[in-house]
Amino acid sequence: MAVRGHPCHPRVSAATVSAMTPVEAPAGTGPRPWAEPPAGYLDAVGGQPLLPAARQAWLAASDQAWSDPARLHHAGRRAGLVLDAARSSVATGLGVTRDEVFWTTSGPTAVAVGLQGLVGRARSSGRSTRVVASSVESLAVLNPLGALGVEVDQVRVDGTGRIDLVDLDRALALPCAVVAVQAASPEVGTRQPLDAVHARTRAAGAPLLVHAVQVIGRGPVPTDWDLLAISARDWAGPAGAGVLAVRRDLHWAPDESPDRGWVGGFPDIPAAAAAATALEQVMPVAGQEAGRAFALTARIRQVLADSTLGIAVTGDPAERLPHIVTFTCSGVTGEAVVDALSRRGISVASGSACTSDTRMPSQVLAAMGVAADASIRVSLPLGCPEATVDHFLTALPEALADARANLG
Known part of the structure; x- marks a missing residue:
């Protein structure tokens, strides 16, 4: 984020400008701006790691732009410029x-x-x-x-x-x-x-x-x-x-x-x-990453739809966000499935996207006319490796079986 001088603002230090100016945008199949997400992490809606360059910008601005940006003194004007x-x-x-x-x-x-x-x-x-x-x-x-x-x-x-x-x-x-x-x-x-x-x-x-x-x-x-x-x-x-x-x-x-x-x-x-x-x-790189994520979630949707696990995939199969898949399960609670997957190193979410309470019914699914004992949402973080999707698809049948057995 390059900044220029202004007659009413002092120049921001070179260290701040350097830290807040993006590196050359990645292209093709070269390096991506994000670090690889934690292994097994499939809850981007719940949050994802801060980009390394963003962390550098945050640290630099913390050092340089800590004053009220509406103030007219040196520190305030510097904060206002940032x-x-x-x-x-x-x-x-x-x-x-x-x-x-x-x-x-x-x-x-x-x-x-x-x-x-x-x-x-x-x-x-x-x-x-x-x-x-x-x-x-x-x-x-x-x-x-x-x-x-x-x-x-x-x-x-x-x-x-x-x-x-x-x-x-x-x-x-x-x-x-x-x-x-x-x-x-x-x-x-x-x-x-x-x-x-x-x-x-x-x-x-x-x-x-x-x-x-x-x-x-x-x-x-x-x-x-x-x-x-x-x-x-x-x-x-x-x-x-x-x-x-x-x-x-x-x-x-x-x-x-x-x-x-x-x-x-x-x-x-x-x-x-x-x-x-x-x-x-x-x-x-948003377009390229979206295409990659869409292919991964399309694979998840297909595998789940073809399974005999008592699962129904929700949402539009084509006109959708590239990184989100939600499915419903019968004979089990969302909390039990999330816990069973977590014990196998997989992090997913259940229930409404606006609450961490898995017992709270989703008003979204209700509005769609979808009735289910539990809903599970998989959301791929930026840079999600294919190995994490493989791990999830391998672990899910056993996790569902354990969750249902524990409720029985």
């Missing part, structure tokens, strides 16, 4: 302008601030505060809406988790403050038809907020949105950095003035620097 450079870098990665990018403290914070800003604007102008959302939105969307005390019209989805466009047309027949539709489901992987959704919301005069969980760094950046909420942890950046991108022609009214380039709390400047560096590293 934060602005990170903001510009992320904007370039997303294909938007710097003024459309705002730092937040997490992806869910970005969602909450975006919703509050649009509902607050509607409320202050005496317009409808009603919100339209797909029935498979995460708790990061549903919880802020509950706190805002607004009417939420949830749009149906089909059996793969894709939004029902006919039901969306019904919901858009009445005025609303905002429409919330995820880019793709982090629970089952199904991508939403954002082009068709955005065409409808524009025609209805309603802004579209897209929560792009597990999407950035896994293929093309979504373009059909009015607000885009993302989290740096999805592209192997730090957990303490989120981004809310807002189209420049959209009027919104967040509680906190966005003029300084951040909303939803004071920004973590080292995390912002690390997030920008990670995005710069990942985006040049």
